[in-house]
Amino acid sequence: MKSIGNLLQSGDWKGEKHVPVIHAPAKVSSGEKFDLKITIGDAIGHPNSFEHYIAWFKVFFHPEGGKFPIELATFNFTAHGEGDNFTEPVGLTTVKLQKSGTIHAISYCNIHGLWENTQEITIE
Amino acid sequence: MKSIGNLLQSGDWKGEKHVPVIHAPAKVSSGEKFDLKITIGDAIGHPNSFEHYIAWFKVFFHPEGGKFPIELATFNFTAHGEGDNFTEPVGLTTVKLQKSGTIHAISYCNIHGLWENTQEITIE
Amino acid sequence: MKSIGNLLQSGDWKGEKHVPVIHAPAKVSSGEKFDLKITIGDAIGHPNSFEHYIAWFKVFFHPEGGKFPIELATFNFTAHGEGDNFTEPVGLTTVKLQKSGTIHAISYCNIHGLWENTQEITIE
């Protein structure tokens, strides 16, 4: 079967403006709340117009040794020029994780499709 | 790099209650609107409770020979027992596609993660 | 305090293309699943382009005599011309309600803001 997994693009965010960048501590204490921020275009800005924009980020957590990813958050960036107002592709929330694992971020550009990135996090 | 694509599960919907089922015509005329319906658990129902439910479907279209998938719709099923009210994992919308390609559906179970399915569609 | 409730527009859907139309049975039996469909522009179509489109519907249920509305579903119509593909403002799901009350639908046009409609439903 075809899988949409094969259409998930990645790359180095320093050279590719569609790759989400995950800002999270490398280590946190068990039961500690921490801020998780996703950005895009940290090195090269992405367009933001009616015709071309980053529509959303989704963030998942995959516990080490676990079978299933858990969705943490979705950020929808809804304004793309309406009345000359704009929402930039920046999303932050606060999370509390139980064990070490991998944070997965997905971004969606309405023209250039799906992009992903990951970051490991250690829970002590 | 790890990819969340590797965590997308699939299977035969007749035996696996998490696999989204895509109901769409095999062929439509160019410029014709048609109903696209996504269901789950057609053969074996999935639980729907505060602790265990299908939270959403996302639907993408990948034009034949194209590089990028285009998101068509997201359906969020928000009620899981609040006041004994429930939304079932059923989502329908109407779309108009330009050329032949593949419809991809993703479902998310809050306990059992991400599942996917596809269906080819011919635009004449 | 200002309330966004004062910015919710309504009207007769036969004359106003932004008003969501709620298609649901007037009566259902207790514990019976039924289809709930929201459309817009049933009489006069709404534009669907990069610059002007219906972005989403939200649907709530307010039980008779209850204090709080319960969200049933959100429908996001994501494609507005990408590769000449379009999602129309049509959303259907299946619900199961516990008692009589009011179904509230909200639609959002990226240019013309928030619109609402309601329909009473009797659960026997």
Add this chain to the structure above:
Amino acid sequence: MKSIGNLLQSGDWKGEKHVPVIHAPAKVSSGEKFDLKITIGDAIGHPNSFEHYIAWFKVFFHPEGGKFPIELATFNFTAHGEGDNFTEPVGLTTVKLQKSGTIHAISYCNIHGLWENTQEITIE
């Protein structure tokens, strides 16, 4: 007609744990990007469990003298105990506004319904 606007609750966030709190500068320069953060329960924390949680925030901007609110962002807080992981009701994004007006935030508790707050912002 009944309006869901009549079901939007408000209050002082210092005494009511459901009211969204808008963190934004009182004044920004025209064309300047700034962070817009929405929180809840700043004084009194809100529960976060399978049965009771803050599901989302929506943020709108209503330009002074304008007829329609423009949606800026939606934040979905998806994890409520799955594998003992939690997303807290905190959402930040970055926006660029064209003129002075009112920021509206809505929060949704799956048990206690819809809540709102506003903050004026001056664009110089």
